[in-house]
Amino acid sequence: MNFDLSDEQVLLREAARDALSRVRTVEAARAALEGGELPDLWPTATQAGWTGLLVDDAHGGAGLGAIDAMLVTAEAGRVLASVPLLGHLPATAILAAGGLDDATLGKLASGELRAAYVPARPGDDLSPAWTAEPRSGRRRAPAPQVARGDEGLATVDGTVSWVPDAVGADVLVVVGVEGGAPVAVALGPDAEGVSVEAAAGVYDATRPLGHVTLENACGRVLAAGEDALRRAWHLAHALIAAESLGAVEECLQRSVAYAKERYTFGRPIGSYQAIKHALTEVLRRQENTRSLLYYAGWAYDSQPSEFAAAASAARAAGGAALDFAARELISVHGGIGATWEHDAPLFFRRAQLSRRLLGGTGDAVDRLAGELLGGATPIAA
């Protein structure tokens, strides 16, 4: 029994925190809301080796696992750093299964090229259909249609909305279906029939999103099978959950600090149970999220049959935790916490948008229920 980070993982986390601390990312997040340019953190990611985290070392990657990827995105989440790993890491997890030439994979690992995952939601116990993010509403969009041709090529048709980090990516890893079965295709953004439109007016300016439209677009069929494509979806959920955990920790730390120094009626507000208990609830949700992320990281390597349930639980816990923590951060600060000048709204914006990406946290809750009720996940004793 050792359910804790290894020494190497602690070092990875500390190094990530250190690397990101050199850029004033929170200030940049506010400036970006007012139309400023976000700092380019891709060089930071490549120098730190995050770009190749999930690529094996034969291809220039680090050959690490989901937990390591989560530790990095948690640090990015803590300081609202816009590092396009949510698109890149699940994409490289798919690419690592093969289908692209070694040189290109090496460039993706080194960060010379950047990939973006264009996700499709796997079928569940209620419906086998793979679906894509719709532009609006509760009805899921059909996953892009793939038609395989000669020499490992395929054409793809369809639209996927709200894709993280799609704008500016060098390789789009699109998950579509052929005859109902999932298949991944790598496309260049400049290929004929490929359109990546930057989503306008994004609520969280640190989160660039794109709408991807494919019309008879030609790409290369990848080797990843259904299991790998399911894993990629849940990996993306786990990475969002990890980002949320980092942001929750920051919200809690700031809330506690203020609750100790702000006085009302002659005593610090943190001494009142109403405040104290709310902040312990943030802590409870934070630690529950951490435990579920460890679960997801462990399952990814050691118990793949539970990864869907674990990542979904982590996403559900993390999304709700950040919503709660961001609202408490505002409440503890009172009216000033809801003003433009304060940092709290930046975390609030992060919470609100993140909870709605890739099916949203509600979908993760339903997935977990389906895994357990449908008996798809026999939770090991």
Next chain:
Amino acid sequence: MDLNDTPEQAAYRAEVRAWLGQNASHAPSTRGRGDEDAAVAAHRAWQRRLAEAGYVGVTWPAEHGGQGKGPLHQVVVNQEIARAGVPGILDAIGVGMLGPTIIAHGSDEQKQRYLAPMLHGDEVWCQLFSEPAAGSDLAGIQTRARQEDDGSWRLSGQKVWTTNAQFAAFGLLLARTDPDAHKHKGLTMFVVPMDADGVTIRPLRQISGEPEFNEVFFDDVRLEPGSEVGPVNGGWGVALTTLMFERLTIGAGSEGMGYRADRFAAAIASDPVAAKDPEVRARFGELATELLALRFTGYRLLTAISRGQIPGPEAGMGKITAVNGAIAAGDLIADVLGPEALDPESEWSYLISFLPGLKSAGGTEEILRNTVGERVLGLPPEPRLDKGIPFSELRAKERQEVAS
């Protein structure tokens, strides 16, 4: 990250499993409602059998009859007992919390006299801390012990929420010995024979109808000289040791309460309409998230324990998650099954009735959050009106305020 046993733990687990395989037929039923005396006798015999095999007091030092092993070995025993579907020991409170307190603070005579019969279940113990007017504020207890000239003590007062008192041989009791000292200073821990003159035990029935606890009255009970555990007026420190072992016991058995997502899932999935119902799925997914988090937080706790760390107050958050998750599960199952879930013979009826009390047991949610807020987050304490005042004056002030 690795949830597997070390080779040494795996060997120990195999040994425990094999022993249980050979001996499980001697175990009493886990849900006996019938004759209590017979059930207690059977459970006592089961504890003795486990003790003789070395599976009770696994972490106790060998000189006191234990095995001198680490807490993870105790966890392995607990897990294997649960897996075999047999009950654990009769006196989990004594062996888990009170015995270790005596080992830490008791005299050599006390260790010689009490520990071996406790381990074997020959003498069951109960914990006499809480009172009707002192639970969260445990240092506010009023049960009084006065020392006589011959060194004996006279004990009067009332304790409550006392598990196993009806068949316990001894109790570990916290009493006030100096009312003129500040409230934490004038307390002393005692060993009390439960068959002494002046001890009255009354069952306290819970919502379920079953008497889970007792209330215990002490009317001028004489305690022999040397009954105190640890120093006179140093009882608060002794009590803190017991509470630390309570956290350790709860931490090592965090899955032992049976509040597991897969168990509740099976009940809901037995209704195929419910398993597809969006509202049921949303509610179940939320509570399953909590209970899975509880389980894996427990593994983090076990990892810390295995490294020799004592769980801090944050371990209490697990109880909050467990109780509220289980309440949500019971509520959902009753909504799915309908009135049948509340039938007295239903396993859910008992769970639903049991949980409201559990919310207060072992620290109320409110006091746990206070403790975590202050000791983990470092938030300032609530202003206190009982600091620096002799206990007797404090009580007089309280009575005066109530009267006015």
